[in-house]
Amino acid sequence: MAIFQRGDQKPLNLTKENIGDMATRVHHIHHVAKDPQVAADFYIEHFGGKIFTPAMDYVGSTYMSVMLDGVEIRIRGLRPTDNDEIVKVGRGLHHFGIQVDDLDAVAERLEKAGVEFTKKPGPGVLGSKTSFIKAPDDVLIELVEEP
Secondary structure: OEEEOOOOOOEEEOOHHHHOOOOOOEEEEEEEOOOHHHHHHHHHHHHOOEEEEEEEEEOOEEEEEEEEOOEEEEEEOOOOOOOHHHHOOOOEEEEEEEEOOOHHHHHHHHHHOOOOEEEEEEEOHHHOEEEEEEOHHHOEEEEEEOO
16 A cells, blocks of 8 residues: 655555555544435545445344445444444544554554554454454454455
């Protein structure tokens, strides 16, 4: 993946070979919504997103996703078991995801560094393996290893 440093026109090549198990790209943004279809329509109407995962039931709520310029926006409704601790005020940005190649290795490194986990590595949605960590200011980040 090539990215540009601010003020520099030379791309930085971020590959597993030169950055190891560090993040290489944003995997997804997760939006918890009062009405998932309204949220999806917002991204489609205002930003040109396209339905990526059609609406389906997942763990007691509607789940769907919109692809926006190569970044998946995963949208789900409120679950019967949700509370303010899980979804803050119930709506809005819940977390963002970072894709990694070897979740167990990354999790071990982060754990040794004292990073707080809210979910240890385990099964995720659609066959992925996931883990959740807290960044500064209680920002929730999902680490994702795709099958």
